[in-house]
Amino acid sequence: MNPPNSKQTETITLDGEEVTFTEGETIYEISxxxxxxxxxxxYDPRLEAFGGCRLCVVEVEGSRNPVASCTTQATPxxxxxxxxxxxxxxxxxxxxxxxxxxRELDVDSLRGYAxxxxxxxxxxxxxxTGRFIxxxxxxxxxxxxxxxxxxxxxxxxxxxxxxRVCAEQEGDYxxxxxxxxxxxxxxxxxxxxxxxxxxxxxxxxVQTCPTGAxxxxxxxxxxxxxxxxxxxxTICPYCGVGCSIDxxxxxxxxxxxxxxxxxxxxxxxxxxxxxxxxxxxxHPDRLTTPLVRGEDGDLHEASWxxxxxxxxxxxxxxxxxxxRHSVYGVASGRAPSEAAYLMQKFIRVGFGTNYxxxxxxx
Amino acid sequence: MSNxxxxxxxPDVIFCIGTNMTECHPVAATRLKKAIAGGAxxxxxxxxxxxxAEMSDLYLPLRVGSDVALLLGMAHVIAREGLIDHxxxxxxxxxxxxFLEHLVEFTPAWAEEISGVPAKxxxxxxxxxxxxxxAAIYYTLGITEHICGVxxxxxxxxxxxxxxxxxxxxxxxxxxxxxxxxxxAGDSGAxxxxxxxxxxxxxxxxxxxxxELYGKEIDLDKGITKVTxxxxxxxxxxxxxxxxxxxxxxxxxxxxxxxALKSLDHLVVIDIFPTDTAELADVVLPATAFGETDGVCANxxxxxxxxxxxxxxxxxxxxxxxIICQLAKRLGLAGFDFGEPxxxxxxxCSVSPIYAGLDWERIENSEYQWPVPDKDHPGTxxxxxxEFVNGRGIFSVVRYRDPAETISDDFPVWLTTGRRLQSxxxxxxxGRAQGIDYLLSEEALEVNPTDVEGWGLRDxxxxxxxxxxxxxxxxxxxxxxxxxxxxxxxFSFSDVPVNILTGSGYDPITETxxxxxxxxxxxxxxxxxxxT
Numbered sequence: 001m002n003p004p005n006s007k008q009t010e011t012i013t014l015d016g017e018e019v020t021f022t023e024g025e026t027i028y029e030i031s032x033x034x035x036x037x038x039x040x041x042x043y044d045p046r047l048e049a050f051g052g053c054r055l056c057v058v059e060v061e062g063s064r065n066p067v068a069s070c071t072t073q074a075t076p077x078x079x080x081x082x083x084x085x086x087x088x089x090x091x092x093x094x095x096x097x098x099x100x101x102x103r104e105l106d107v108d109s110l111r112g113y114a115x116x117x118x119x120x121x122x123x124x125x126x127x128x129t130g131r132f133i134x135x136x137x138x139x140x141x142x143x144x145x146x147x148x149x150x151x152x153x154x155x156x157x158x159x160x161x162x163x164r165v166c167a168e169q170e171g172d173y174x175x176x177x178x179x180x181x182x183x184x185x186x187x188x189x190x191x192x193x194x195x196x197x198x199x200x201x202x203x204x205x206v207q208t209c210p211t212g213a214x215x216x217x218x219x220x221x222x223x224x225x226x227x228x229x230x231x232x233x234t235i236c237p238y239c240g241v242g243c244s245i246d247x248x249x250x251x252x253x254x255x256x257x258x259x260x261x262x263x264x265x266x267x268x269x270x271x272x273x274x275x276x277x278x279x280x281x282x283h284p285d286r287l288t289t290p291l292v293r294g295e296d297g298d299l300h301e302a303s304w305x306x307x308x309x310x311x312x313x314x315x316x317x318x319x320x321x322x323x324r325h326s327v328y329g330v331a332s333g334r335a336p337s338e339a340a341y342l343m344q345k346f347i348r349v350g351f352g353t354n355y356x357x358x359x360x361x362x
Numbered sequence: 363m364s365n366x367x368x369x370x371x372x373p374d375v376i377f378c379i380g381t382n383m384t385e386c387h388p389v390a391a392t393r394l395k396k397a398i399a400g401g402a403x404x405x406x407x408x409x410x411x412x413x414x415a416e417m418s419d420l421y422l423p424l425r426v427g428s429d430v431a432l433l434l435g436m437a438h439v440i441a442r443e444g445l446i447d448h449x450x451x452x453x454x455x456x457x458x459x460x461f462l463e464h465l466v467e468f469t470p471a472w473a474e475e476i477s478g479v480p481a482k483x484x485x486x487x488x489x490x491x492x493x494x495x496x497a498a499i500y501y502t503l504g505i506t507e508h509i510c511g512v513x514x515x516x517x518x519x520x521x522x523x524x525x526x527x528x529x530x531x532x533x534x535x536x537x538x539x540x541x542x543x544x545x546x547a548g549d550s551g552a553x554x555x556x557x558x559x560x561x562x563x564x565x566x567x568x569x570x571x572x573x574e575l576y577g578k579e580i581d582l583d584k585g586i587t588k589v590t591x592x593x594x595x596x597x598x599x600x601x602x603x604x605x606x607x608x609x610x611x612x613x614x615x616x617x618x619x620x621x622a623l624k625s626l627d628h629l630v631v632i633d634i635f636p637t638d639t640a641e642l643a644d645v646v647l648p649a650t651a652f653g654e655t656d657g658v659c660a661n662x663x664x665x666x667x668x669x670x671x672x673x674x675x676x677x678x679x680x681x682x683x684x685i686i687c688q689l690a691k692r693l694g695l696a697g698f699d700f701g702e703p704x705x706x707x708x709x710x711c712s713v714s715p716i717y718a719g720l721d722w723e724r725i726e727n728s729e730y731q732w733p734v735p736d737k738d739h740p741g742t743x744x745x746x747x748x749e750f751v752n753g754r755g756i757f758s759v760v761r762y763r764d765p766a767e768t769i770s771d772d773f774p775v776w777l778t779t780g781r782r783l784q785s786x787x788x789x790x791x792x793g794r795a796q797g798i799d800y801l802l803s804e805e806a807l808e809v810n811p812t813d814v815e816g817w818g819l820r821d822x823x824x825x826x827x828x829x830x831x832x833x834x835x836x837x838x839x840x841x842x843x844x845x846x847x848x849x850x851x852x853f854s855f856s857d858v859p860v861n862i863l864t865g866s867g868y869d870p871i872t873e874t875x876x877x878x879x880x881x882x883x884x885x886x887x888x889x890x891x892x893x894t
Contacts, residue, residue, distance in 0.1 A: 147797030171395030200783060201801065202388065218797060232672035235659055237652035238786050240539030241367070241389050242661025244728065247653055247672040254653050254673055264728050265367050265661055271388035273786055277795035278653070281673070285635050285794060287648035288677025299646060304678060304688070311603075311645040312692035314628030318601040322627075328591045328599050331552030332606030332632075332682065333544035335649065336657025336669055338706040339605055339682030340543070340550035341558060342698070346603070346690050349576045349697060354554045354563050354585030355599075358547035359607040361589055361874045 012078040027069035027080055028056055036082045039091055039121050041098070041210050042159035043070050044114075046261075046268055047168050053098075053159055055091050055121070058082045066090060088125075095127035101137045102211065103154040109229065110219040110248070111150075111212035113258045118157065118211045137182055138213065144193045148201050148217055148276050151194075155213035158184040162205035162214055169269060174198040175205060186213075203275035207259055207268070218276055219248065219256030227251040233260060236274040237334065241265050243274050254278055315350070324351040331358040363663045365498065365534035366731065366743040371397045372532030374494040377405045377487070379429065379518070380504020380878075384413035385783040387502070387538045387662075394500075403494075405487050407432060407479075408504065409778055410808075410850055411843045420487055423845055426776045427508055427765035427879040428477035433517035434762065435473025435481075436488040438465045440524055445492030447526030454755055455523050461757035462524075476762060492525045496532035503540065503780070507877040509766045511869040516758035523755045529746040539662035541787075546660035549717070549732065550710055554585030559714030575713055577696060589873040592618070596625025603630045603689075605682055606649065608637040611788040611856055614875040615831055615865025632685055635790050638856065648679040655681050657703045658725060660732070664742070666720060667728040765879040766867025769847075773829060773881035775813075776848040779864060780878075785854040792854075805858040806839035808850040809884070814840040818886045827851070828883045829863035835890050836860075849884060853877075 011018045012027075014034060021030050026049060031038050041053040049070040057066035061079035066087060069080075081087070099105055099122050109116055122128055138156035163186065166175040174197045178185040188197035206214045227250035236243040244263025248256040257278050261268040290307030291299040302310070318326050327350070331343040340358060347356040370376075370393035383391040391414070398404050398417060406418040407429070415421045424432050440446060441462055451458045470481035470488075477484075491497045499522060505514045518535055527533040539545045551558030561568040563584050572580060591599050592613070602623070613619050623629055623642045631643040634651045654675040660666050683706050690698035700706050704722040711717040719734035719741075730741035746755075769776060784802040786792045807827060809819060819825055821840035826833050827849070836851060836858045844850055851860045867876045 145800075147800050168396075168399075170392055171399070195801065200388065230672070232653075232670050233668075234653065234670045234672070235542065235661075235667050237542050237791070239387050240541055240544060240662035241387050242542065242659065242663075242665060242667055243389050244667070247670075249672045252673050264665060265663070266389045269389045269392050272784055272798075272801070273792060274389070277786070277792045277798055279796055280791040280794035281651050281653050282676075283635075283794040286651070286676045286679070287634060287636060287640075287646060288679060290648060290678070291636075291640075291643075291646040293644045299641075299643075304680070307645050307647060308685075308688050308692055311630045311647065312689050314630065314644060315601055315603070315689075316693060318628050322598075322600045325598060326600040328586075328588075328602045329552075330588055330602065330604040330607055330609070331547050331550070333541035333547045334606045335682040336543060336655060336659055336703065337546035337550045337710060338657050338703045339686065340547040340552040341706060341710045342683050342686040342690075342700075343603070343605060344551040344553075344558070345576065345697065346686050346695070348557075348572070348580050349578045349695050350690060350693055352579050353581050354583070355591065356552055356585060357554055357588040357591070358544065358552040359541075359588070359609075359612065360544050360548060361587060361872065 010076040012074050012076070012080055014080050015082055021074045025074055027058055027067075027072050027074055030074055031058070031069060031082055038069060038082055039124070040070065041117060041121070041157060042161060044161050044165065044208050047161065047164045050160055050164065053157070055094055057087060057090060059084055059087055092125040092127055095122055095125050096129055097132050098157050099127055100132035100134060101157070103136060107155065107212035107215075108220065108223045110223055110256055111215035112209055113207040114210050115212035115215065135182070138185060141187075146194050146201070148203065148272070149194060149206055150215040150217045150220065152213050152215060153186060155211045156186055157211055157213075158186070159210060161208045161210065162186060165204045165208045170200070170202055170204050172198050172200055174200070201272040201276065202270055203272070204259075204269060216256055218279070222250055222253065222255035225250045225253065225255065229255070231258070236270070238273045238277075243270055245270065245274060254281055319351060324353055325355060327351050327355060329356045331356065333359045363534065363536040363538070364528060364745045365531075365536055366663045367393060369498065369532050369534065369744070370394055371400070373397060373402055373496045373498040374532070375403045375405065375490050375497040376500065377407075377491050377497060378414050378500045379407040380514075381500055381502035381538060382408070382412045382414065382504070382780055383500065383502070383538065386540065386781050388783065390538060403490055405490060409776070409845060409848050411845070420483060420490065422479045422483055422487060424477040424479050426778050426848060427510075428762070429505060429508070429514045430510055430517050430760055430762040431473045431476035432479055432484065433514070433521060434465065434468040434760070435470045435477070435484045436491065437517070437520055437524060438468045439470060439485050439488030440492035440521070441465050443489060443492065445489065446524050450526030451524065454750070455757060456754040457757045458524070460759055461520060464759045491521065496530065497525065497527045498533050498536060499527075500536045500538060502538045504878055506537070506872070506874050508879060509867040509869055509876045510763050511874045512871045513760045513763070517760050519755070520757055520760070523757060528755070529744065529748075531744070534744070537662070543659040545662060545664065546658065549660050549714070554587055557713070558710055559716045561715070587873040589868055589875065592622040595622035600626060601628035602626055603632075604639065605632040606634070608639050608788045608790055610638040610642070611859060611861060612853065614861050614877055616859050616861045617832060618865065632682055634679070635794070637788070637790055647685050648677065649685065650675040650679050650681045654679070657681075657683070658707050664731045665728060666717070666725050666730050666732060668725055766876050767830065767879070767881050769881045773883050775882050775884050777827065777829070777860070777863060777880040777882040778848060778850050778878050779853050779860055779880075780850065782852045782854065785852065787854065788856065789854045804837065805851060805855040806837040807884070808839050808841050808844045810844045810846045811840045811842065813846055814838060817884055819884070820886070824887050824889050826885045826887045827863065828885070829880050831865060832862040834858050834860060834862055835887060849882070
C-alpha cells in the first residue's frame with residue numbers, strides 16, 4: 001500500500017488505528033491509502049490540492065474547527081477522525097447548499113468522465129432536501145458554437161478543477177476566472193469563445209468537471225441513443241505517444257472517448273484528435289465490400305472470394321512472368337503489429353525476398 | 363526513444379530540435395511543460411517560431427537543413443569549455459579522439475555563417491546542454507526528413523555521448539514516433555534489412571534461423587526500400603501490396619508516385635477508406651479500423667500495448683491479419699493458418715528476441731517496454747543504462763552538407779512541411795470526424811508578414827507555390843511563425859497537395875525523403891474559380 005522507497009517511521013492515529021506516513025503526505029492521501037471514503041469535489045489526484053470545496057474536512061484533535069484533509073499535511077502523533085457524526089452532518093449541509101445553486105443534479109454520464117461526482121455524493125448524503133432555496137450561481141455560455149465543449153456553467157460549483165487542469169496538466173492556461181465569491185464565473189480571457197482563446201480542445205477540463213458543467217458535446221449526441229454505455233480499454237489511433245483510452249460504446253456505435261487516468265503514456269491526458277476525432281470509424285465513406293477493377297476500368301463491388309482470388313492471381317502471374325523480385329509489400333504504420341508481421345512473412349515466405357518496408361521513410 | 367515518457371518531466375535542460383511537439387505529440391508536450399514549470403530550461407532549435415519556441419528559454423532559429431552546422435558548433439563549444447564527461451567517454455565510448463580533433467575547426471562563428479543562428483546563442487545552448495546534470499534531446503521528422511537525416515541523428519548522438527547524457531533518468535536521445543504503430547511495424551520486421559526484432563537479414567545466423575522457421579530460402583541480401591521500389595515500378599517492380607498507407611498524398615513528388623503506381627501490372631490496397639491510392643488499385647480490400655480490431659501496437663517509448671475491438675466493422679470489412687492470411691493461402695503458402703490475432707502476436711514474440719519475454723496475456727496492462735528478453739525480465743524503460751547494444755557508443759565524424767536543392771533566383775524561398783494539431787496526415791480520419799473543420803477547414807501557407815508585403819501577397823489571398831517539380835495554389839496566412847524567406851504548409855489537404863512540390867532528394871543510407879526542405883517560388887494569384 002505504501003509508496004515505494006519512502007521512509008515511514010512516524011505515525012498518526014487514523015480513526016483509532018495507528019498508521020505510518022511519509023513526510024509531506026496529506027491526511028487525505030493517508031486516508032485514501034486506508035480506504036476511508038472521504039468525499040471530495042475539488043480534488044483531482046493529478047492536481048495540486050486546492051481546499052476549495054471543504055467536503056474533505058476531518059476532525060483533528062487540538063484543532064478548534066474541522067480541517068480540510070486534502071491540504072493538511074500529517075504531523076507525528078496527530079489524532080484524526082474522518083467520519084464522525086458531526087463531520088458527516090457538516091458535509092451534508094455543504095452538499096445541500098452546493099446542490100441548491102445548480103439548475104439540475106442529474107446529468108447524463110456522457111457529459112464527462114467525472115460528471116457524476118456531485119450526483120453521487122448528493123445521493124450518498126441524501127442531500128436533495130431543498131432546505132436551501134435561493135439564487136443560482138454560474139451562467140451558461142450558450143453563444144460558444146464550438147462543436148466539442150459545452151459550457152453549461154449553470155451547473156458550475158467553482159471547484160476550479162478545469163482552471164487547474166488546464167494550467168497544471170495541459171499547460172495551456174486557457175481557462176480563467178471572473179468575479180469573486182458567489183458571482184465567480186469560469187471563463188476564458190476576455191470572456192470570449194474557446195476557439196479564440198489558448199484552448200487546444202484537449203478536453204481535459206471536460207473530463208475532470210465533477211458536475212457536467214463542462215461537457216462533451218459529441219458524446220452527448222448519443223444521450224437518447226438506446227443501449228447501455230460500455231467501456232473498452234484501447235489505444236488512441238493517432239500519433240506514436242500511445243495514449244490509453246476507454247472507448248464508450250452504445251450497442252454497435254462508438255459514442256465517445258474517456259482518457260484512461262491510469263494510462264502509462266498519458267495519465268489522463270489527451271489531445272483534440274484523441275478526444276474528439278473518433279467518429280471517422282462510422283463514416284459512410286468506409287469501404288464495406290471488396291472492390292475489383294472491371295473491364296470498363298472502374299472499381300466494382302465483389303465478393304471476398306472473387307477479390308482474394310483476383311489479388312492472389314495477380315501476384316502469382318507477376319511472379320511467374322517477371323520473377324520473385326517483382327513483387328513488393330508495404331506494411332502499415334497504423335494497423336496493429338499482427339498485420340505488419342504477416343506482411344513481412346507473406347513477402348519473405350511467398351517470394352523469398354526482403355522486398356518489404358513500412359511507411360516510416362515518408 | 364532511449365528514455366520513457368515519464369522521464370520527460372525529469373531533465374534539467376531540454377533540447378528540442380526539429381520537433382513541433384505541442385502540435386504533433388501534444389500529450390508528450392504536456393510532460394515537457396511540467397518540467398519547465400518545475401524549473402527546467404528549454405532550448406528549441408527550429409526554423410519556425412512554433413509553440414515550443416514561444417515557451418523556450420533560448421530559441422535558435424536555424425535555416426532549414428542546417429542542423430549539422432548548428433550541432434557541430436555546439437559540440438565545439440562543449441569541447442572548448444571543458445564540459446566533456448571524460449569518465450563516460452573513457453568507459454562507454456569509442457572513436458572520441460578523431461571526433462574531438464574534427465571539432466576544432468567548427469567554431470560558433472562558422473556555424474552562424476551557415477545556420478543563421480547567432481554565435482552567442484550557440485555558445486549559450488552548448489553551455490546549458492553540456493553544463494547540466496541531466497540534459498535530454500527530443501526530435502522528430504525535422505531531423506530525419508533530410509538528405510542528411512542520418513548525419514543529423516549522429517550529430518545528436520555525439521552531443522549526448524560527449525556529455526554522458528544517455529542511459530540515465532531525464533537524459534537520452536528521444537525521437538518521437540509519428541504514427542500509432544510505426545514503431546510496431548518496424549519491430550515486426552516490415553523492413554528490407556531486418557527480420558522481426560531488428561535481426562539483420564545479412565547475419566548468417568539469422569538467415570539460418572528464419573529459413574528454418576519459415577521453411578523457405580530467403581535472399582541473403584537485404585531488400586530495397588519503398589522509395590527505391592517506387593523508382594523501379596514498371597521496371598523491376600510489377601506488383602505491390604500496400605496496407606493502410608495513402609502513398610499518393612504522403613510520399614514526396616506526387617507525380618512520380620502516381621506514375622509509379624499506375625505503371626504496375628498489379629496493385630492491391632488494403633484500407634479503411636477509398637483513398638487516392640486505393641483509387642489506382644486493381645483490387646481494394648476493406649479492413650477493420652480503430653475500435654474494430656483486436657491486436658497489439660508499440661508506442662514511441664517501445665511500450666507494447668493491446669488495442670481492442672469494441673464495435674463490429676461495417677459491411678464485410680475484415681482485419682488486416684485475416685486478409686493477408688487469406689492471400690497467402692491462395693498462393694499455397696504454409697504458416698498462415700491463424701484463427702485469431704493472439705496466435706499471430708505469440709508467433710512474433712517467439713521469433714523476436716526483443717519480444718521473447720512477452721505474449722498476448724502478459725501485455726494486458728501495458729506494463730512492458732522492449733527489449734523483454736525472457737519471461738523473468740521486467741522490460742526496459744531506459745536503454746543503454748549499463749552498455750550500448752553494440753558495446754560502446756561510437757562517435758561519428760560528421761560534416762555539413764547543403765540540402766539537395768538550395769534557393770536560387772528562380773526558386774528563392776525555402777518551403778518546409780509538416781503537420782498541424784487539428785489534422786492528422788492526409789486527413790483520411792480527421793477529415794471525416796465531425797467538428798474538426800470548425801478548428802481547421804483548409805490549408806494556408808504560413809508567410810512572414812514582411813514577406814507577404816514584399817512579395818505582393820495578401821493575408822487571406824491566394825498564391826501559386828512552385829518548385830522544380832510542379833505547383834499548387836494555396837491561401838496565404840500572414841504570421842510571425844514563419845521567418846523571412848521561409849514558408850510552411852502541411853501535407854494534410856488533398857486540394858493542396860504539397861507533395862507535388864517536394865521530393866528533391868533522399869538520405870543515402872535510410873532513403874528518407876527530404877520533405878523538410880524544398881526551394882520554391884511564391885507568386886500572388888487571383889482566387890481560383892474567380893478567374894475568367
